[in-house]
Amino acid sequence: VAGTYQGTFEYQINGTFCGPASVVNAFNSLGINKYSQNTLFEKSSISYWKTRILGLTLDELATLVQNNSDVVITVLRNISLDEFRKHLTQSNNPSQRYLINFDRASLFGVNIGHHSPIGGYLVEQDLVFVLDVLEDYKPFLVPSERLYQAMNTLDGESNQKRGLLLISPI
Numbered sequence: 001v002a003g004t005y006q007g008t009f010e011y012q013i014n015g016t017f018c019g020p021a022s023v024v025n026a027f028n029s030l031g032i033n034k035y036s037q038n039t040l041f042e043k044s045s046i047s048y049w050k051t052r053i054l055g056l057t058l059d060e061l062a063t064l065v066q067n068n069s070d071v072v073i074t075v076l077r078n079i080s081l082d083e084f085r086k087h088l089t090q091s092n093n094p095s096q097r098y099l100i101n102f103d104r105a106s107l108f109g110v111n112i113g114h115h116s117p118i119g120g121y122l123v124e125q126d127l128v129f130v131l132d133v134l135e136d137y138k139p140f141l142v143p144s145e146r147l148y149q150a151m152n153t154l155d156g157e158s159n160q161k162r163g164l165l166l167i168s169p170i
Helices: 018-029 039-043 048-054 058-067 081-090 144-151
Strands: 071-077 097-103 113-122 127-130 140-143 163-169
Touching: 018 039, 018 058, 018 097, 018 113, 039 058, 058 071, 058 097, 058 163, 081 097, 081 113, 081 144, 081 163, 097 144, 127 144, 140 144
Parallel strands: none
Antiparallel strands: 071 163, 097 113, 097 163, 113 127, 127 140
8 A cells, every 4th residue: 555655645734734644645645636735625624724723633634534535434443452453454455545643652752643644554563654744754664552552542632532544435
């Protein structure tokens, strides 16, 4: 799946646009090449300025995707580590995309929520390939349990657990 992002990968254009950058990258990898990080908001009920100041929750990210595409969106939160690993295995399916919402604190010591696409899962090594949209971090490999712990945290804005966004064709 990571190969579908080659040549079209964009880093976030400002400090709070990890969500829009993740969506544009997922769309581009699926052949939906008609959006920029800014133009996603033209057809959406999600506020550009709210996103510019505070970023997006997982549910707001799902709405942004839904407002701009004809795909099936599934929000996955409150899942077990085993369920997470099953979804990671599915992240290797080139017909669907996963975006993850996680807290950077347990991975990088910076207490801030973040969105990025998942580029694939190395099952035998139990490593997740995160296509980080923040240029300072770049894509990285992380053990699935560490990423799960970073995802299985509370989002302070929504007061809900973070999670995964599954994007599937209709």
